[in-house]
Amino acid sequence: MSQALRIIFAGTPDFSVAPLQTLIDSPHEVVAVYTQPDRPAGRGRKLTASPVKQLALENDIPVFQPESLRDAEAQQILNDLNADIMIVVAYGLILPQVVLDMPKMGCLNIHASLLPRWRGAAPIQRAIESGDQQSGVTIMQMNAGLDTGDMLYKLSTDITDEDSAQTLHDRLSELGCKALMATLDGLQNGNIIPEKQDESLVTYAEKMHxxxxxxxxxxxxxxxxxxxxxxxxxxxxxxxxxxxxxxxxxxxxxxxxxxxxxxxxxxxxxxxxxxxxxxxxxxxxxxxxxxxxxxxxxxxxxxxxxxxxxxxxxxxxxxxx
Missing domain, CATH: 3.10.25.10 (Formyl transferase, C-terminal domain)
Structure with a gap:
């Protein structure tokens, strides 16, 4: 059996919940969760914790909510967690290079498209809007660029005529869990071969307005x-x-x-x-x-x-x- 990894998880919205739950249920140890600061929500504009924070607190996992990871104090706190790897899923903050280099195995991202198609903020929506026949998830080794890192693992799914962004979102979240666990096993067993992205195939998924x-x-x-x-x-x-x-x-x-x-x-x-x-x-x-x-x-x-x-x-x- 592979050794249990010390994992930092960084994520915020619903899409990030299933991967976090999968890690909690795995043999690995989630030593900390990073998520966006509580934001006003609902008609009363009451400060509300992200879905990821709620799940972390239910499982007694320490939660950190820095406004930025660019200041030295926030970076020192993260470094002191002594993580083997950091998993990032729709976190919402930019990770500077110094943070990307802190975990022993670096930082992995679950991206909701078949990279290099649909880098950026709204890959699920833009795939449907453009009439794509397929979507999927890519596990990527993060670097300082926007979804430009080496690809480690992919899983795909057909986009049906009935799919909305919600139904595809839910399916990709579950696919992301399977792909993530397969990637962690593969990295520990030494049978993952990083693949460079073909820059000639890049498309960008602009934020929805x-x-x-x-x-x-x-x-x-x-x-x-x-x-x-x-x-x-x-x-x-x-x-x-x-x-x-x-x-x-x-x-x-x-x-x-x-x-x-x-x-x-x-x-x-x-x-x-x-x-x-x-x-x-x-x-x-x-x-x-x-x-x-x-x-x-x-x-x-x-x-x-x-x-x-x-x-x-x-x-x-x-x-x-």
């Missing part, structure tokens, strides 16, 4: 649907109904029968126009073919089926802006 979420109805149907899926659960794609945001959580392409039915509508070439309603939802024209809105959320209300939303409103012929 609320301004992007407004649906542009003149775009092709498939592009709009991918945006809706990629922006679920945040920031959520929306259109305007009576000058108020109407969030769109779920939509789909039309069946062949529906396409035939609504292709005869003379207004089908008016992007944003509501062409009809059936039990499946609202049929809305786009830049090429109509789509079906299935789950929507009016301002100040909970999400509901588009069919239910339409029952109290005369929406056929309404023009979404």
């Amino acid at each position: 609320k301004e992007e979420a407004l649906i542009q109805w003149q775009q092709p149907a498939l592009k709009i649907i991918r945006k809706i899926q990629a922006f679920n659960p945040w920031p959520v794609a929306y259109t305007l109904y009576q000058e108020q945001p109407l969030r769109v959580w779920q939509a789909r392409q039309l069946t062949a029968e529906e396409q035939t039915e609504f292709a005869t509508n003379e207004s089908a070439n008016s992007p944003g126009l509501v062409l009809g309603l059936n039990k499946q939802g609202l049929i809305v024209a786009t830049g090429d073919q109509p789509i079906c809105l299935q789950l929507v959320q009016p301002a100040g209300k909970k999400a509901m089926s588009a069919y239910d939303f339409a029952q109290a409103r005369n929406l056929v012929g309404y023009q979404f802006s």
Whole structure:
């Protein structure tokens, strides 16, 4: 059996929880957890601990929340932990080179893409938005660049037509756990061969912005649907109904029968126009073919089926802006 490693874990959001739990359940010792400082959350803006901090405290693991790892005091505290390795999963702070060099085996990162595709902040969302057929996780040896380190291990998964950013996020988090444990075993057994990233294949996953979420109805149907899926659960794609945001959580392409039915509508070439309603939802024209809105959320209300939303409103012929 390989020797138990002394591990520092650094992470903050939900995506980081499953890997931390996996390490806690493993033979290795998590000697400390680093996470972002508590932030205001919810309607009351009450200071709230990150999901990673909550899990660490439940397991009596020391928690550190420095605003930065660039000052000497924070670096000394980390160095004194005498870790064999540091695992970083969506931590949210930049690790300077001096910190990257502290653990005996360096720092590993679980990145939610098949590097070198989709380096950066929003790899899950950008993969769906761009229509990628596959995603996955890459275990990477960290260096001072932005997701530029050598690749140690990969696992992939298909992106289905039904995937949202949430469902793919959940699947990749579990894949990350498997890949991480395989990597730690491989490093201890000496059978991991680092692989350089091909710079000619690099793409960047820019951070998501609320301004992007407004649906542009003149775009092709498939592009709009991918945006809706990629922006679920945040920031959520929306259109305007009576000058108020109407969030769109779920939509789909039309069946062949529906396409035939609504292709005869003379207004089908008016992007944003509501062409009809059936039990499946609202049929809305786009830049090429109509789509079906299935789950929507009016301002100040909970999400509901588009069919239910339409029952109290005369929406056929309404023009979404």
